[in-house]
Amino acid sequence: MSEPIVLGIESTCDETAAAIVQGRTLRSNVVASSMEEHARYGGVIPEIASRAHAEAFVPCVSKALADADLELSDVDAIAVSAGPGLAGCLAVGVSGAKALAWASGKPLYGINHVIGHIAVTQLQFGPFPKDTLALIVSGGHTSLLHVEDVARHIDVVGTTLDDAAGECFDKVARLLGFPYPGGPHIDRHAQHGDPHAIRVPQGLTQGKAGAKHPYDFSFSGVKTAVARWVEGEQAAGREIPVDDVCASLADSVATVLAKKAMRGCRQYDSDTLIVGGGFSANSQLRAKLLEFGRSNGVDVRIPELKLCTDNGAMVAMLGVNLVEAGVAPSVPDFAIDSAMP
Ligand code: KG4
Ligand code: ZN
Secondary structure, three states: OOOOEEEEEEOOOOEEEEEEEEOOEEEEEEEEEOHHHHHOOOOOOHHHHHHHHHHHHHHHHHHHHHHOOOOHHHOOEEEEEEEOOOHHHHHHHHHHHHHHHHHHOOOEEEEEHHHHHHHOOHHHHOOOOOOEEEEEEOOOOEEEEEEEEOOOEEEEEEEEOOOOHHHHHHHHHHHOOOOOOOHHHHHHHHOOOOOOOOOOOOOOOOOOOOOOOOOOEOOHHHHHHHHHHHHHHHHOOOOOOHHHHHHHHHHHHHHHHHHHHHHHHHHOOOOEEEEEOHHHHOHHHHHHHHHHHHHHOOEEEOOOHHHHOOOOHHHHHHHHHHHHOOOOOOOOOOOOOOOOO
8 A cells, every 4th residue: 555545533622524634645624613602601512512523523524535536435544533532522523433434344543632733744744753752732732742653652751730831821811801712812912912021930941850751841830920910910900911911921831832842852862843733823832933943953843724723634644654554453442532641
């Protein structure tokens, strides 16, 4: 099989998505989001998201096949996110994928959504170098990984001890009155603010003594410091300089992420940094990583915006990696794992 064709299916949170990847070529990419239905609740409501997946599953898969000019019988394998994510949401995607695999006799891979976020960069930058470092930043995860082989061996060298970077942004955004998800609003306002206007601590710049991972992250103190400052200003009756708050927060978070990633690259002798996850859409982080990458001689691979947020291409791409590596498909009755490490 020269260039495997894989159908990827994603339903971990509020996006129902399906895509076809052939080798390193994206042949179709369909995303249906229930985000607007959750906005008025200030967060994703699992029950609403699950129902939306059930409605969007068949249309998304049909469109992904049609856009690629393929029938289900033309694909070599099906891949689906099996975790981590909301259990009810995962159940819809995985059950649908199992039904498709059963009816078509195609092999099925239950994949790790978080690893998909880094695998997707191959569509833009080609295969991973062997032994590379990867930074995953999303609403639920902030992790630094040592990727020996994306299909077989990945080690965690740092993870979030409390809030993930996206979560920290979303919580501060809520305080400032932005709708969910607040990350993109902070990004936009930060572009007009002074990043040094307010002193925001950098969360955990060094590894914690005795910590399991040398590059752990912590953003809960950052969030609390910003919240205290905002509340103090409000109590004093002063107007909140929203752009400056956003710029100072964004600068603090982006700097610590970029610094630690570069330090990790040096320690693991990696001249490439793979970046992924919804938060990698953040302009301040992108700029900081590219700037630090240039001065440290590290090739920083950040996906284009549409591949940063949840999509089916990331799932299909990791599926291609598994097929290429000769990894055995998942057993037909594999379980979802909402807390998959
Ligand atoms: O990976 P993702 O789509 O979903 C999870 O698996 O968590 O990431 C969503 C997170 C949210 O916290 C959202 O606020 C954040 O990514 N995000 C951003 C931006 N775009 C998305 N945060 C800051 N700046 C952005 N431009
Ligand atoms: Zn994600």
